[in-house]
Amino acid sequence: MNPHAATPADTGALDSLLWVVLPYLALVAFVAGHAWRYRYDKFGWTTRSSQLYENRLLRIGSPLFHFGILFVVLGHIGGLVIPKSWTETVGVSEHTYHLAAVTLGTVAGVATLAGLAILIYRRRTVGAVFHATTRNDKLMYAVLALTLALGLAATVDSNIVGGGYDYRTTISPWFRSVFSFDPDPALMSGAPPLFRLHALSALLLFGIWPFTRLVHMLTAPVGYLTRPYIVYRSRDPQLSARAPRRGWERT
Amino acid sequence: MPRRAQTRRRVMAQTAMVMNLDKCIGCHTCSVTCKQAWTNRPGVEYVWFNNVETRPGQGYPRRYEDQEKWRGGWELNKRGRLTLKAGGRVSKLLNIFSNPRLPALDDYYEPWTYDYETLTNAPLQEHTPVARPKSLITGKDINITWSANWDDDLGGSPDHGDKDVILANIADQVKLEFEQTFMFYLPRICEHCLNPSCVASCPSGAIYKRTEDGIVLVDQDRCRGWRMCVSGCPYKKIYFNHRTGKAEKCTFCYPRVEVGLPTVCAETCVGRLRYIGLVLYDPDQVLQAATTPKDTDLYEAQRAVFLDPDDPRVIADAEHSGIPRDWIQAAQRSPVHALINTYRVALPLHPEYRTLPMVWYIPPLSPVVDQVRTTGYDAEDRGNLFAAVEALRIPIDYLAQLFTAGDPAPVDAVLRRLAAMRSYMRDINLGREPDPAIPASVGMGEEQMYDMYRLLALAKYDERYVIPPAHAEQAHSLEELATECSLDYEDGPGMGGSGPFGDASGTPTPIAVENYRLLRERQTADTPATPHAETTRVNLLNWDGKGHPPGLFPTSAPPTDNTEPNPEKSRRDDRDR
Numbered sequence: 001m002n003p004h005a006a007t008p009a010d011t012g013a014l015d016s017l018l019w020v021v022l023p024y025l026a027l028v029a030f031v032a033g034h035a036w037r038y039r040y041d042k043f044g045w046t047t048r049s050s051q052l053y054e055n056r057l058l059r060i061g062s063p064l065f066h067f068g069i070l071f072v073v074l075g076h077i078g079g080l081v082i083p084k085s086w087t088e089t090v091g092v093s094e095h096t097y098h099l100a101a102v103t104l105g106t107v108a109g110v111a112t113l114a115g116l117a118i119l120i121y122r123r124r125t126v127g128a129v130f131h132a133t134t135r136n137d138k139l140m141y142a143v144l145a146l147t148l149a150l151g152l153a154a155t156v157d158s159n160i161v162g163g164g165y166d167y168r169t170t171i172s173p174w175f176r177s178v179f180s181f182d183p184d185p186a187l188m189s190g191a192p193p194l195f196r197l198h199a200l201s202a203l204l205l206f207g208i209w210p211f212t213r214l215v216h217m218l219t220a221p222v223g224y225l226t227r228p229y230i231v232y233r234s235r236d237p238q239l240s241a242r243a244p245r246r247g248w249e250r251t
Numbered sequence: 252m253p254r255r256a257q258t259r260r261r262v263m264a265q266t267a268m269v270m271n272l273d274k275c276i277g278c279h280t281c282s283v284t285c286k287q288a289w290t291n292r293p294g295v296e297y298v299w300f301n302n303v304e305t306r307p308g309q310g311y312p313r314r315y316e317d318q319e320k321w322r323g324g325w326e327l328n329k330r331g332r333l334t335l336k337a338g339g340r341v342s343k344l345l346n347i348f349s350n351p352r353l354p355a356l357d358d359y360y361e362p363w364t365y366d367y368e369t370l371t372n373a374p375l376q377e378h379t380p381v382a383r384p385k386s387l388i389t390g391k392d393i394n395i396t397w398s399a400n401w402d403d404d405l406g407g408s409p410d411h412g413d414k415d416v417i418l419a420n421i422a423d424q425v426k427l428e429f430e431q432t433f434m435f436y437l438p439r440i441c442e443h444c445l446n447p448s449c450v451a452s453c454p455s456g457a458i459y460k461r462t463e464d465g466i467v468l469v470d471q472d473r474c475r476g477w478r479m480c481v482s483g484c485p486y487k488k489i490y491f492n493h494r495t496g497k498a499e500k501c502t503f504c505y506p507r508v509e510v511g512l513p514t515v516c517a518e519t520c521v522g523r524l525r526y527i528g529l530v531l532y533d534p535d536q537v538l539q540a541a542t543t544p545k546d547t548d549l550y551e552a553q554r555a556v557f558l559d560p561d562d563p564r565v566i567a568d569a570e571h572s573g574i575p576r577d578w579i580q581a582a583q584r585s586p587v588h589a590l591i592n593t594y595r596v597a598l599p600l601h602p603e604y605r606t607l608p609m610v611w612y613i614p615p616l617s618p619v620v621d622q623v624r625t626t627g628y629d630a631e632d633r634g635n636l637f638a639a640v641e642a643l644r645i646p647i648d649y650l651a652q653l654f655t656a657g658d659p660a661p662v663d664a665v666l667r668r669l670a671a672m673r674s675y676m677r678d679i680n681l682g683r684e685p686d687p688a689i690p691a692s693v694g695m696g697e698e699q700m701y702d703m704y705r706l707l708a709l710a711k712y713d714e715r716y717v718i719p720p721a722h723a724e725q726a727h728s729l730e731e732l733a734t735e736c737s738l739d740y741e742d743g744p745g746m747g748g749s750g751p752f753g754d755a756s757g758t759p760t761p762i763a764v765e766n767y768r769l770l771r772e773r774q775t776a777d778t779p780a781t782p783h784a785e786t787t788r789v790n791l792l793n794w795d796g797k798g799h800p801p802g803l804f805p806t807s808a809p810p811t812d813n814t815e816p817n818p819e820k821s822r823r824d825d826r827d828r
Contacts, residue, residue: 127388131388
């Protein structure tokens, strides 16, 4: 199926664990975790904004981080999801792609990391914000910062310092192979260490994602663009604590 | 002959309130009871669903009326279309990561508590230990510099009067005179607007207006804490719970209103100045009314949206729209409709925000009367009072800035009506022949004036609060008779346990609905009302003093043979049996 597919004997047990078992664990945790959280903790599903406590630093840091990460996500979709053959079909050469990806990726990555640095600095130094920070938040910030830093480091190290690394022949096919349920760990074993560490920390991030405040991403309010301004809703049909039992519905 | 279907008009019912500012003594009982009922929780320490402001004054949060700064409410754009003042959908989403108009905690105040423990566990020392104020936000020591009504009663003083947003709109010379004229109180709750800008500002669509009674609520399960509603509301009556990360607002005490009880603020109002009732309106006229070109025409435009509940056509349309018969009857008896449309003495707060607010106010006449009295003239003589209303332009201009977007004519008319009522009733109270010329001079009939007097001065509980209960048709279970599942009490096995995230998460337990009959039954029952179970909590507020519910006293140790019986204890046991 995949031209780079190696025979199972080539891949060690560790590779299988890291690039087959772990991705699926993270995927299951991500999907099932969100379903579970949505079912049991709608009330906790929020941004938990701290703007009320402090506004000056947030005004710079938050848009910097969020817009940065939006571009980072777009870049990842372009790099991981869209196969190299597609972009070449429409006439985008490897060099052009590489130039655009490295430039935009570095700018977006630096903006994101700078925004995150401001936000973490704010979180640590502003008393009210630090007071409202949970252990869960601290773990999330650590994993998020690690993932972003590794990602930016991998890009800078291999493309700006080094001679360039075409992840679209190794990492991207592996990423897609996970979703086609035909995972190929051998593709990852040859990738540079920084890329592999970045992927691993990202897997960890996706694993803890549904249990942190990051859940607000999944409910980004894009529906606001199309809904009417005034929302009318009927009163809940029931007043009591329990739904009426079968045969006892209200008349 | 039956009317054709397309001539039918949609009719909706709105639960609304009118406050008679003449009677407000600024006691803050409404604020305190509201806080005890709704915002006595961590995360909402600074939140006052109901607050009482001294006018002139800054209000709460400070200078909330300065819409050039906060950009709350609606405005007309260049093409005359109604738009959110802070920007439409795209601009909201672009600013979602940091709301540029969100009031900071400093605009409210930093809530605090006191370190009372020091008072009891401080070591012996020369000076009395003190309970230091501790911030509820950071937990650190703070200096208290401001709170929800820090400028209470300081209205006209030079230190605070100049910070009033409205006074800035009136000329300087007026300001100086103003300081010597009067001060009054303005209790404020959520306006439950017909055209709510908070609802329009919510990116998640979590805030909604209930179709049955028009109460505006925040769905706590759908709110994601984007904070756009806080800045979108020009009255700043949506607050951000900094612990849960969700918006919260005045609920019009919907669990009480649904069973026909008035809101807590109205129930506990010492001056009995609040009126609650229904108003029928045409929802399809709302947008047009809110788009009225001139700010000063908004008051009349909003009144035109309301429908006459005694008009047979309106009744037919209301029934066709699915409004229950008893709700239409309640709308006919509604004191709110009477004060707004029949007697026309109630005015909306800041109609220029174009949200069509539904908590209206009867402007205060008392300061005018006091002013006349200090001059030594008869303060209730019609000629004197009318002349005073005329002469006291300053308070009228100020009131007009509050209630009619600056047009003094409607305020003048209201104050004249109130003044005429005083003069007319004075003749009756003194046993003199009433003068029909007095009501006629303000365009009212004698009977109508007397009815207005009754409603404003004498109205009893059931006349001030005409609240039809919600039609959930579950009255049986609300009565808490013992014919439901016996395991369905709070924390009972029939209720299911708390979710994996604990009590504060998951489907919230609905607020218990108490009614008077229930309370009376508990107070007059021979047996304790609490069901017997192992995990019973004792609610001392409901304990009638008879018997002792399990858990109230610690269980006594089982008697052993070789110890002397405690005479004190056995006496108590005897008394119990």
